[in-house]
Amino acid sequence: MTEHTPLIEINDLAIKFGSHTAVNNVTMDISRGRIMGLVGESGSGKSTLANAIIGLLPYAAQISHGSIHFDGRNLLSFTAQDWGKIRGKDLAYVSQDPMSALNPTLRIGKQMLDIQHFSEQSTTEKLANALAALEQVRMPQAQARLSMYPHELSGGQKQRVCIAMAIMARPKLLITDEATTALDATLEVEIVQLLKELQKDIGCSMLFVTHHLTVVEELCDDVTVMHQGDIKECGTVSEVFSNPSDKYTSNLLTCDPSRIEEKCRRLPIMFNLGLKELADPETDRKRINNKSRPLLSIRHLDVTFRKPRSLIDILTGKPKQRVEAVKTASLDIAPGETVALIGESGSGKSTLARAAFRLVPSEKGEIYFDGTDLLSITNADMRSFRNEMSLMMQDPIGSLNPRMPVGTSVIEPLIVSEKASGLNLRDEAIHLLELVGLSADFVDRYPHEMSGGQARRVGVARALALRPKMIIADEPTAGLDVSIQGEIFNLLAELRESMSLSILIITHNLHVVRHLADRMVIMYHGEIVETGTTENVIRAPKHAYTKVLLEANLQAKYGV
Amino acid sequence: MLAYAIQRIIVSILIIILAVTALFVMIQFVPGDPANVMLGPRATPELKEALRERLHLNDAFIVQVYYFFSGLMQGDLGVDLTSNRPVLGILIEQAPFTASLVASTLLVTLLGIPIGTYAAVHRDGFFDKASGVVSVSLIAVPPIVIGLYLILFFSVSLQLLPAIGAGEGFWEILLHLVLPTLAIGLTWIGYVSRLVRASMIEVLGQNHVKTARAFGIPNQRILRAYVLRVALPATITVLGVSIGFILSSAVIVEIVFSRPGIGKLMYDAVISRNYPVVMGTVLASTVFIVTATTISDLLNVMLDPRTKDEN
Known part of the structure; x- marks a missing residue:
């Protein structure tokens, strides 16, 4: 010894x-x-x-x-x-x-x-x-x-x-x-x-x-x-x-996306290193339709939560405590554009995304989706708009019903929104699964029979079921291994090119953002403190928090 | 903690007032004139009218509620219609019999905690499997059946334990409690032991228990403070609610074993439409049940501070 x-x-x-x-x-x-x-x-x-x-x-x-x-x-x-x-x-x-x-x-x-x-x-x-x-x-x-x-x-x-x-x-x-x-x-x-x-x-x-x-x-x-x-x-x-x-x-x-310096259109994956393809500014420009009005436009949005009062607070006349989760946020997403919403936990980024779906009530401001003011329409009308924007959940396995075969989970949005009539649901499920690169036999599998990456793909397939114009992806690569991160990344990149999808990514993984996002929106304490094209924000961050964030993530070797 | 306790107690008082008012409404809808029932068919209309007047039966419902609660504030629950004694006095006289039965049942029920704990720690062992089979069998049998068989076996065949009455003097009272307690409690021991076992197994697999193990904290301490303490709140909530079931079982058991008590009193009063006594017994059991759930809630907050902050 x-x-x-x-x-x-x-x-x-x-x-x-x-x-x-x-x-x-x-x-x-x-x-x-x-x-x-x-x-x-x-x-x-x-x-x-x-x-x-x-x-x-x-x-x-x-x-x-x-x-x-x-x-x-x-x-x-x-x-x-x-x-x-x-x-x-x-x-x-x-x-x-x-x-x-x-x-x-x-x-x-x-x-x-x-x-x-x-x-x-x-x-x-x-x-x-x-x-x-x-x-x-x-x-x-x-x-x-x-x-x-x-x-x-x-x-x-x-x-x-x-x-x-x-x-x-x-x-x-x-x-x-x-x-x-x-x-x-x-x-x-x-x-x-x-x-x-x-x-x-x-x-x-x-x-x-x-x-x-x-x-x-x-x-x-x-x-x-x-x-x-x-x-x-x-x-x-x-x-x-x-x-x-x-x-x-x-x-x-x-x-590892963090080791690939140049912006990529496709990332290499473990089984296929040759997949790597550098981003091309021309294709990116073609994909984004900046000429028409933005698909989603959020103007001066305030979201406030009120904490419930205890009996004693009510008796003593204490006012309700207010938490301002989102403060006068404005954000545009063009058709086909990918925007990354970045901030630490509690910064209000998930709340902002949920407010865009009207899943949480907004205090003030306007939300336009494809030209319609979502805050002025009835709940019934809102349903049809929900079909055009899909949410991809953070925890892919947890968001699938463990007792339901994957195929059924995937087409569930169609059934719920009463768009299933006239469709062969099994074929539709197979089609959706193939769209995200899963074979037809996944239709009959159960969530516990899949790996994390496969579950994540099923999450994408389910988000695509209603042919949405926009996907909101909450931490799409969180908890995934490097190789699977690349697969999901490539999947999203392919889909946005073939279906001209707008994507809003909520994340704190800047490496994926660096490759995938056209623009970055930085949130801090409920406020949007900085927006800009990904290249510009990374090259010349303005807000102090953005600087800290970039330093923490990207380190010196990427020129920050 | 104190603020939470005060708040919880205020809520409990509101619940009692609501429950008693609801009971008042229900009694209004029972068919038949109480005066008729009490005085018999041969009473003169004047006599009946006098009784109605005395019981405030002619007043509006709200006024009757008011009389009841103002009487309650002064400790006046009315008089027993058959014996003319104050209801409060009768309740005070009968309550100890039921209270001792419920208390001893609860004590016996607590045996489920060590049984469940041992079964969880030695999961899939002989004890775990055996206690599982016995528990489920006991849960399936109603107290009245257990009670009858206990009498047949211990009192009639073996002549070991008394079957009837409540007894006098400490040891006699204790002996008289054994069979009624077992009649109600055996089911609950089984139930609680299953419950404790299930939540213990869940907590044993939690991350903080692994952390505690990784720091070499002695096993006894881990079981007590890191597993049981986290697992118990669920059981305590069930025990709080179970008081209601134990009390309603006590009604039946008191009749089976011919024990005096609130249960038997309530039963007799309902049969003879002795309304003041019915109200009194129901009030007593409501107060008892609400107090028990309040205590279990407060215990939970003491054990798991998250409960308070979620409210």
Whole structure:
């Protein structure tokens, strides 16, 4: 156990779920004091490997052979008592989803006391430790947070609490499983910076599990690439990223939209790198019809939410609290144009899109769709307009009825809007599925029988069912692996050319925007702070928030 | 928390007033003249008129409601038409029998929590499967059937436990409570244990439990503060509502076991159209049920602060 032996030595490890092999004969080391990035697509076995190291594999998982040594001790022979001695002390863990990682019924301070269960210190001393840790992760008003409950904190603050808990242990190994995936781009950068500093402070090793290649490049010293349970490549970040020796790794890097500098009409995908095609200003100009009136025109729109009052508020005559979600927003989308609506969570971008559908009531302003003022027509008339604008949901699997075959889900909009008569619905479903590149046999599949990318395609097919003039896509690539991101991107790009669709993308993934969008609209605290063509906004951002956002996302190498 | 509690209590009082008013309306529509029923066919019209006057039956409905509530404020619930005793006094005399039965049933019902917890932690084990079968069987049998078989077995065959009455003196009272409590409670133990098991299993799979495990927090502490505490609110809500069912089972069980109590009192009063007593017993049970749901709501807020902020 000298300084030179690795902290974690994994030898020929295989983990199975029933007959399915999740981790296949993996051999890997994590060196002392270094940050190891573990990348791979969903289902590659990276989380399973991380869970095996901390001994928290799901019930159904079975280790068929191999060994994991931590500091020279075999973790696979550990009893519950042994684990109790190293978890939260030598090993710390930050989980995937900060929203659900904390106990909703205990105050933050109490939970931070609980994890010091092995310490002999008094409660006062333990609370002081907790406070110090919160200050170390730069939590604003750290003292007050101790007596708050998790639901009173924002997502970023919760993640800070989780990290504070992890570093409080001053562990030898810190495992983070997709710790920044659920966060906004600007927050992600902050958290990555924080992790980097803390790791240096404590001098611990770190295993950073993610599918986000840019973050790995930014944060990690070493990287391991996993694919379908196998390790494809392992080495220092600079080595692997500049000169990948494995085909899979190099494809993965080639397909990452953030590494493709020029604007693309089609992105390369894992199975077809030759698909890449650069954008052509002439085709783009032809696609957008700027001469006629805009398809969607929003003028000075205000959306205000009123919080319900409690009985005591009513009795004491307190006025209703108003939240201004959207403030005097104006926005035009031409036929065939793709506009990206960008902003952090809570900036009002989703509310603005929902208001355009009249799914939330607007306070003031005008919404014109194809020349008609949507705010002045009746609900019955609104129905026919809803058929012309489709919403693509953020969570593709969650937005499909799990008990309904995919084919039925796809044609459901036709049935609901009473446009199904006279159509052969099965043929129509097959046609729609083929339009988005899925074969006819998907008609009879159920949502759980599909991958994330396929579900996303079904979402597109359903949005197209009524032949809309416009699609509003809420985070169309969120949570998708790099290769599938490219597929969905190409699908949208093809559809807008063949069907002259207008697309409004709501997202915080600037890399996809950079390739796909004609114009960018930046929202901040309910206001549209900047609009412009994608090239102009990226080259010369005006608003301070836009600058921060671009820096966080695109980094120096794209000329920002 | 205090503001929420006050708010919740005000709402509860409003519910009680509404429920009692609704009951008043329903009694108005019961066919037959109460004066006739009470005084019998041979009473003179003057006598009947006097009784109507005394019961405010000639006044408008709203005025009757007013008399009832103003009487209520002064602790006057009217008099029993057969014995001429104040209803309040009768209620105070009978309430302890029912209250002790409901309380002991609730206590027994709480046994479902450890049973459900153990079944969830040792999921698919022998205990889990056995308790599942027994629970579902018990849920399916109505209290009156369980009650009759308990009497047959423990009182008639084994002659171990008393079957009739409420008993006097601490130990006697306790012995007399055993069979009625089991008659109502067995069903609820089964129900609660299934419920606790299901929500425990759900919470055990949640992310925060994994975090707690990853920090090596001792298992007992995880089960208590990270699993049960999150899983219990659903069960407490059901228990709050169950008080109503337990109380209505108590009516039947009190008759089966010939126990005195609010249930038996209510039953007799309805049969003899003794309206003041009917109103009194219903008022007592309404107050009891509303109080129980209020307590369960407040307990939930104490356990899970999100409940309060959602309201």
